[in-house]
Amino acid sequence: MGKKQMLGFTGSILLAAGVFAPLLNLPAFKSINYLSREVETTIILILAATSFVLTLTRKYKWLWFTGVGSLLTLTFSFIYFRIWLHEIKLNMETLTGGSSLANTAIPVAQFQWGGILLILGAVLIIVTAAIKDKMIIHD
Numbered sequence: 001m002g003k004k005q006m007l008g009f010t011g012s013i014l015l016a017a018g019v020f021a022p023l024l025n026l027p028a029f030k031s032i033n034y035l036s037r038e039v040e041t042t043i044i045l046i047l048a049a050t051s052f053v054l055t056l057t058r059k060y061k062w063l064w065f066t067g068v069g070s071l072l073t074l075t076f077s078f079i080y081f082r083i084w085l086h087e088i089k090l091n092m093e094t095l096t097g098g099s100s101l102a103n104t105a106i107p108v109a110q111f112q113w114g115g116i117l118l119i120l121g122a123v124l125i126i127v128t129a130a131i132k133d134k135m136i137i138h139d
Helices: 003-018 038-056 060-096 100-105 113-130
Strands: 022-025 031-033
Touching (some): 003 038, 003 060, 038 060, 038 113, 060 113
Antiparallel strands (some): 022 031
């Protein structure tokens, strides 16, 4: 197995694993993973599996579609989560009459390491597509 193929497999596995890893931590609630977004989870898992098969069959140019598709899906999800957090903060302000509870609870919401796995996986898939075969030093 060449280095380019290993890179593609690593990206595919990281992308799939990122779905199950902690994505967002809300102290007032719990840790949330990507599985909370069913449609996006399905898309990401299909793209990860497709990337794995494309890497296995060495059809690297098609990885552009799966890698960019993954990044676009992740971008959409990130925007959704930011809007969702903003709505939670507004609802808390309304419920508490503008008390400082809303301002202290939501700012501590943090993105977790699952997001890193997802982004890194998608980027590695794109890098695999971008690398020219002549650039790789074969073992």
